[in-house]
Amino acid sequence: MSAAEYLRITGLHAFYGESHILHGMDLVVNRGECVSLLGRNGAGRTTTLRAILGLTGSRTGSIMVNGRETIAMATHRIARLGVGYCPEERGIYASLSCEENLLMPPQLGSGGMSLEEIYAMFPNLFERRHSQGTRLSGGEQQMLAMARILRSGARLLLLDEISEGLAPVIVQTLGEIILQLKEKGFTIVLVEQNFRFAAPLADRMYIVEHGQIAQEIAQGEIHAKKELLQEYLGV
């Protein structure tokens, strides 16, 4: 594999119990790249992220993270390779305060952001730091879920629908944050429903359908492939 590859998924099949959800996924994310996974509801994008961390039922195929094969690894060992996960349902802990939530993910490597930097990026979280995690508003919880993985030193961020249900101003802020993170050299997988949000941020896009990659679109091709996108996503 080339040194630039940070994540390479080949022939990935994943199951929830008896249901076969991913049918041979193939995708590559290079170091420092922001790649978006687009697709209709139920296409298998969340399942792809969960499969990367071993959170689905059984998986077969190959998932290389930073040059290491992880298909047989335990979830916590995959995370320690530097994978940060912001789940679709946010996963804010009710039994932890806002700040405890923020400090919960253990240090995975160097190069994480400091608490001060994070509070500078998300001033709301500073104000609410002593509140119970689930007492935060939906938007604040979303910021918290995102901020939480920036501190740990994870280099590969798996972000699931971070713009969903947020006010346009906040979505805009999130977009700026993604750009800052790209500048800092994070590798990002951005699962999105919101094409308008993802399009300017992503270096490349994959369209997921029926648990497979249906199309790959480079940043420069978005205009040319507008009709194709329309057909797949209805945008």
Next chain:
Amino acid sequence: MGQLMLGLVNGSFYAVLSLGLAVIFGMLNIINFAHGALYMMGAFLAWMGLEYLGIGYWQALVLAPLTVGVFGIVIERTMLQWLYKLDHLYGLLLTFGLALVIEGLFTNGYGVSGQPYSIPAELSGGFNLGFMFLPHYRGWVILASLAVCFGTWFGIEKTRLGAYLRAATENPKLTQAFGINVPLMVMLTYGFGAALAGFAGVLAAPVIQVSPLMGSHLIITVFAVVVIGGMGSILGSILTGLGLGVIEGITNLLYPAASATVVFVIMAIVLLVRPAGLFGKEQ
């Protein structure tokens, strides 16, 4: 006053034991029916240590809980870990069966009559408080239990490791996805809960006869305490344990015939009014 003190001593045992049950239930989702047997093992190991190896009380207070904790870890690795995905009932049945096996083995070896274990020399005698006589050992039981309970509460609620524990209790999969070795924590949690039971057993050894059935006598009351306090609540199990011990003591003073049943009467009332227990969260 003496009854009140005795109630507090019993309450201390209830508190330490129900705390262990609460910690285990929170993390493993298992109702640990083997808890009484582990408590008995703690007391028996202390007695055996003295009888066969000349190990005194103070060393036993450390070594017996450690041994019981390791025994707990072996149980978790070899048996319990396969049950987490199943209904509560399976864990309950397995641990109940284990309790019967452990108690059966000790009964075969030592009979049911009970072995005496004497109070360590440093703690014999007592204080004269003016209004009552407080045996040193009883004071020690209360202090040591309170210290262990407070330490456990502090560790879970106020430390970094405790935050991991709370996170893993609430959402084990996500917590593991942040890089925490949750299966290891689960294993250690059971070991810790077992060690707490063993610790209570050593504390109890000098105040009761060490017998294979001492655990099964006590554990029924402890389960009532857990139900009253609310399953899984740390602080709830400590306070309820102490409180019910005192109530039992007072009842024994006012109307001795009811002292054995008062806890269960309270349990019935609490279940009617607050099914989740005094400190439990309504679902």
